[in-house]
Amino acid sequence: MGPIGIFDSGYGGLTVFREIVKKLPQYDYIYLGDNARVPYGTRSFETVYAYTKECVEQLFGMGCRLVILACNTASAKALRSIQQQDLPRYPDLRKVLGVIRPTTEIIGNHTQTRQVGILATPGTVKSGSYQIEIQKFFPDITVFQHACSMWVPLVENNELDSPGAAYFVEKDVKQLLQQSPAIDAVILACTHYPLLLPLIKQCMPPHIKVLSQGTLVADSLADYLNRHPEVAALCTMEGTIRFFTTDNALDFEEKAGIFYGRPIRAEALSL
Structure with missing residues (x-):
């Protein structure tokens, strides 16, 4: 038995993690941010897979039997390979889940126009993962994508209220909506983007639903553990949380509070 592992390439996964902790506070958690090698979004499939696999194995080595990839790029570019190629090599039960499926499997409940x-990073858009997954669940839905290359840097530099952030958010939202006037639901397919939600809603027509991943992933995880008691039985329940980064711990702590919503203490580790 061990804690639930939460992995992200950096800070963004903390917006998902905080919702998981709200929903399931009884479990133990380890959060690992690979800040030394961020960003993942612009890297190749092979590189993202190699980095993600290394971090997942690190979490396995720290006692985690269930790992959540709280990163859209890792979920898009590495999850399937890890599930199909790597997990079968372990003699005991281990699970790795992502953030894309919990979002795509419910999107049909939020659109009337289909x-x-x-809205995502260039890497996630290029992977086509959201289009592929939505088509599996809802073949009648048409998906329009737009890459927001400036949003992550704006968030990580705490420019949430700057004129630059307002300019790029408005520009990217308009470019997405220009693809079809019938869009009535928009997925924020990056864990950084909820921090820009006030600006996004200012630019978005009021009839369009904007869906963030945090609560959706938390609800999905709670349902998964309920349906898979054999996995839940592997997760310890003392309510402890530890944060790790592959970069400087003090630097991580300084920015992490923006995403997690409160101050945290972090430890550095080398892969």
Whole structure:
């Protein structure tokens, strides 16, 4: 038995993690941010897979039997390979889950026009993962995507209220909506983007639903553990949380509070 592992390439996964902790506070958690090698979004499939696999194995080595990839790029570019190629090599039960499926499997409940928009990083858009997954669950839905290359840097530099952030958010939202006037639901397919939600809603027509991943992933995880008691039985329940980063711990702590919503203490580790 061990804690639930939460992995992200850096800080963004903390917006998902905080919702998981709210929903399931009884479990133990280890959060690992690979800040030394961020960003993942612009890297190749092979590189993202190699980095993600290394971090997942690190979490396995720290006692985690269940790992959540709280990163859209890792979920898009590495999850399937890890599930199909790597997990079968372990003699005991281990699970790795992502953030894309919990979002895509419920999107049909939020659209009347069956036209959905995706705002994401260039890497996630290029992977086509959201289009592929939505088509599996809802073949009648048409998906429109737009890559927001400036949003992550704006968030990580705490420019949430700056004129630059307002300019790029408005520009990217308009470019997505220009693809179809019938879009009535938009998925924020990056864990950084909820921090820009006030600006996004200012630019988005009021009839369009904007879906963030945090609560959706938390609800999905709670349901998964309920349906899979054999996995839940592997997760310890003392309510402890530890944060790790592959970069400087003090630097991580300084920015992490923006995403997690409160101050944290972090430890550095080398892979």
